[in-house]
Amino acid sequence: MLKTENLTKRFGSVVAVDDVSIEIPEGEITGLIGPNGAGKTTLFNLITGFYTPSNGTVTYKGEDITNLAPHEISKKGVSRTFQVPKPLNQLSVTENVVVGALGEGKGRQAAMEKANDTLDRVNFQGDYSMTANSLNVGQLKRLEIAKAVATDPDLLMLDEAVAGLNPDERGKLVNVIEKLNDQGITILMVEHVMEVVMGLSNRVIVLDEGKVLTEGTPKEVQNDDEVIEVYLGT
Amino acid sequence: MVQADILSQIILYGVLTGGVYALVAMGLSLIFGVMDVVNFAHGAYLMLAMYSSYFAWQILGLDPFLSILLVAPAFFVFGVISERLIIHPIIDEPDFAQIFATVGLIWVFENFAHYFIGTDPKGIEAGYGGMSLLGVPVQEVRVYGFVIALLTALGMYLLLEKTKIGLAIRATAQDKEAAELMGMSSEVVYMVTFGLGIALVGVAGPVMASIYSTTPTVGANYVLIAFVVVVLGGLGDVFGVLWAGMLIGIVDAAVAFFYEPTLSAPVYYTIFIAVLVLRATGHLGGSDEGLLSRIANIASSNESS
Amino acid sequence: MSQKQQTSTDSIAGKITKAVGKPSGYLSLLVFLVALALPLFATNYILHILILVFITGIGAIAWNIIGGYGGQFALGNAVFYGFGAYSVALLVNNYGQSFFVALAVGIILSVLLAVLVGYPTFTLSGHYFALATIAVVEGMLYLVLFFGDFTGGAIGQSVTPASWLADLVGNRVIAFYIFFAIFGLCILISTWVRYSKLGYYLLAIREDQDAAAALGVNTTRYKIYGFALSAAMTALAGGMYAVYGTYVSPSGAFSLDLSIQYALITLIGGMGTIIGPIVGTLFMVPIQQYVTTVLGGNLGSLAYIGYGVILIVVIIYAPEGLVTRLSFVREWIDNTLPEVK
Numbered sequence A: 001m002l003k004t005e006n007l008t009k010r011f012g013s014v015v016a017v018d019d020v021s022i023e024i025p026e027g028e029i030t031g032l033i034g035p036n037g038a039g040k041t042t043l044f045n046l047i048t049g050f051y052t053p054s055n056g057t058v059t060y061k062g063e064d065i066t067n068l069a070p071h072e073i074s075k076k077g078v079s080r081t082f083q084v085p086k087p088l089n090q091l092s093v094t095e096n097v098v099v100g101a102l103g104e105g106k107g108r109q110a111a112m113e114k115a116n117d118t119l120d121r122v123n124f125q126g127d128y129s130m131t132a133n134s135l136n137v138g139q140l141k142r143l144e145i146a147k148a149v150a151t152d153p154d155l156l157m158l159d160e161a162v163a164g165l166n167p168d169e170r171g172k173l174v175n176v177i178e179k180l181n182d183q184g185i186t187i188l189m190v191e192h193v194m195e196v197v198m199g200l201s202n203r204v205i206v207l208d209e210g211k212v213l214t215e216g217t218p219k220e221v222q223n224d225d226e227v228i229e230v231y232l233g234t
Numbered sequence B: 001m002v003q004a005d006i007l008s009q010i011i012l013y014g015v016l017t018g019g020v021y022a023l024v025a026m027g028l029s030l031i032f033g034v035m036d037v038v039n040f041a042h043g044a045y046l047m048l049a050m051y052s053s054y055f056a057w058q059i060l061g062l063d064p065f066l067s068i069l070l071v072a073p074a075f076f077v078f079g080v081i082s083e084r085l086i087i088h089p090i091i092d093e094p095d096f097a098q099i100f101a102t103v104g105l106i107w108v109f110e111n112f113a114h115y116f117i118g119t120d121p122k123g124i125e126a127g128y129g130g131m132s133l134l135g136v137p138v139q140e141v142r143v144y145g146f147v148i149a150l151l152t153a154l155g156m157y158l159l160l161e162k163t164k165i166g167l168a169i170r171a172t173a174q175d176k177e178a179a180e181l182m183g184m185s186s187e188v189v190y191m192v193t194f195g196l197g198i199a200l201v202g203v204a205g206p207v208m209a210s211i212y213s214t215t216p217t218v219g220a221n222y223v224l225i226a227f228v229v230v231v232l233g234g235l236g237d238v239f240g241v242l243w244a245g246m247l248i249g250i251v252d253a254a255v256a257f258f259y260e261p262t263l264s265a266p267v268y269y270t271i272f273i274a275v276l277v278l279r280a281t282g283h284l285g286g287s288d289e290g291l292l293s294r295i296a297n298i299a300s301s302n303e304s305s
Numbered sequence C: 001m002s003q004k005q006q007t008s009t010d011s012i013a014g015k016i017t018k019a020v021g022k023p024s025g026y027l028s029l030l031v032f033l034v035a036l037a038l039p040l041f042a043t044n045y046i047l048h049i050l051i052l053v054f055i056t057g058i059g060a061i062a063w064n065i066i067g068g069y070g071g072q073f074a075l076g077n078a079v080f081y082g083f084g085a086y087s088v089a090l091l092v093n094n095y096g097q098s099f100f101v102a103l104a105v106g107i108i109l110s111v112l113l114a115v116l117v118g119y120p121t122f123t124l125s126g127h128y129f130a131l132a133t134i135a136v137v138e139g140m141l142y143l144v145l146f147f148g149d150f151t152g153g154a155i156g157q158s159v160t161p162a163s164w165l166a167d168l169v170g171n172r173v174i175a176f177y178i179f180f181a182i183f184g185l186c187i188l189i190s191t192w193v194r195y196s197k198l199g200y201y202l203l204a205i206r207e208d209q210d211a212a213a214a215l216g217v218n219t220t221r222y223k224i225y226g227f228a229l230s231a232a233m234t235a236l237a238g239g240m241y242a243v244y245g246t247y248v249s250p251s252g253a254f255s256l257d258l259s260i261q262y263a264l265i266t267l268i269g270g271m272g273t274i275i276g277p278i279v280g281t282l283f284m285v286p287i288q289q290y291v292t293t294v295l296g297g298n299l300g301s302l303a304y305i306g307y308g309v310i311l312i313v314v315i316i317y318a319p320e321g322l323v324t325r326l327s328f329v330r331e332w333i334d335n336t337l338p339e340v341k
Ligand SMILES: Nc1ncnc2c1ncn2[C@@H]1O[C@H](COP(=O)(O)OP(=O)(O)O)[C@@H](O)[C@H]1O
Pocket: A011, A014, A015, A016, A034, A035, A036, A037, A038, A039, A040, A041, A042, A043
């Protein structure tokens, strides 16, 4: 579904993403792991058009999307969340999601309804008319997902969606992600919590110092010596 | 065809005036570049500095160029106090807060001058006359002003490149968080930067006052030129600002000579917008880089390839 | 568990009855009716001030669309006011065009200019947009002076509209109703925008440009739309002023001060709220009239020092504006006065 070829991003002398060629198969959940600073977020920014690659291409459903703007890529059906959630602070929870739901030439009323449905879908707990600047971490993380889901993505990219949540909340959110995948959304997720990635993913890609270290099923990756070294070594 | 001597006159005159424009713009560029604050009150500070020099001459009989030694340090302190009282509380607020706060300062300063000094133009008669430079007759004050602009640019360059505080300022401008991790307090750096920026106004004010007469609204005439110079020359780039100032000075002089003085303003605003257009379409690199240093970069990379 | 935000499909009539039933609702209606009846007892001078309130208010409402909803700091909106005013003055006087044609030309030119300025600068950081808009208004001022033969130069130009129009706006009472109606229309437009796609996109851009882009918002395009709408409304205010004031001057029309005032009024009232610019105008314009015409001269400048200090204090301590600050008044009214069914 999504393919990167020789994708590279340099910041001055730092090579944050280094010659990355990966493929995200349709319908699956793909995990993307790697130590802090491995280049996971930068890879997200490259795919979604927030950064221009120094080299390489991104192909989505056979179409070259390397030089498209973020909003164009979103319109194609690739939606992402941000590692540090970006709520629209002065707007209500519903209105936050409405912005994403308005895309398809929908009227305000229809978009409002869709926004509320989407919030139900991600199991948002709390009053939908609260302003976003009064939310707690758990609510922010769910709102971040709801915003992205409201754009009707075929590929949803989650950057540390469950980070900072307690195990109980984490478990609930995992169920939400599984459900979204069951409903036909392909998922690429960056995650630090091993049990979450290993439990959810069909395949896992390991990034280290900008390069793809290895990829495979959760089991293969867990038994890979290099991966163990990278994680124990840091 | 334009005669060669007229052309050289225009260029000489433009370069001299442009040097002074650059002097006015240096403080603005420093503050914008390091703190990401656009000081809209820059012209109002300039006006106060011009009056300071005028009163130093009128009351103490001090030569305007000598009064720099008094005005510049005083304005450094003035700048530090302003930063603590007005800029510091809103440094992390959205852009509009800084714009409004500094616009508020313009009203305070201008109307202060209006109420206590009045609207009569004040000129300094320090006894400077004309002289001949490369066979072209020019006012002495313009030549001295130009020299002071050059010396100030050089001084700023040395301060930024060769001193510890200069290093801290550059590091903070590059990456505030990283600089703080290395033990440089951005709070202190911002205080000093704003102080230095206003001290530069304290240098420019006396020079301006020796050439032009001062009124409460005189600053507005020059602050927009200063913005144009800064955008052309680059943020925090001392020599870039100097070149850009001279360029604007020459454009100014040429338009004034061939057409009419009132047209020079639209011409450099057009240049200003054109530069923004080129930047936005990606032809001139990042928004913080000076046009001239960018061209120099392109030129040198062509050479090396 | 989860409470949904009101998406009720009540009939519109039902909604209106409900809104008017609330104390703040029927009090607003009362204020509106009193305003309608004002010409019956107000002096011509007061009507004149109110007309100025409406004209300035339109500019502030327009500014709020790009500055308040969109968070884009336009500091040159007077240039559109100037385009509206000068189009009417020049086309009606020198080319014998009808007022409506002239006004339309002013509005179209303003929209074109907004696109021209917005397109390059909206992709750069916020400061550059503010600076570019200042450059445009100052540059236009000089151009108007330079082409003095055509524009009337520094002195300006008097405007002689067709006699039917002159008669209409020459009558203060009729003029009051005309401007009140246009003011009301602009409030409706602003309210409609707030809850339209354009409004939501502008708010999203203001809150977080990257988040907006990730949600599929073409940020540059919607900023341009907002700016163009703002420009059109400001040009309308300028064109209307030209026939009412029967005189246009470059320093009054292409004025940086006026541009800043639009922003200031909105800030004082409450940026990004629908009624912020309205409250700000009602509060500021009469004070300004008093300061400039009654105090005048030297005392006036003393008042402006106070103005500047207040502005700085407001921005540091109460940047959310009067509307938010005074929202407790509305709550108090709603809680103490009885509801009407
Ligand atoms: N905008 C940027 N400018 C400079 N360096 C950056 C930028 N973004 C990321 N980096 C660098 O790229 C590397 C990868 O960062 P990131 O992609 O955030 O890692 P991860 O998400 O895997 O923790 C880090 O060394 C980081 O410092």
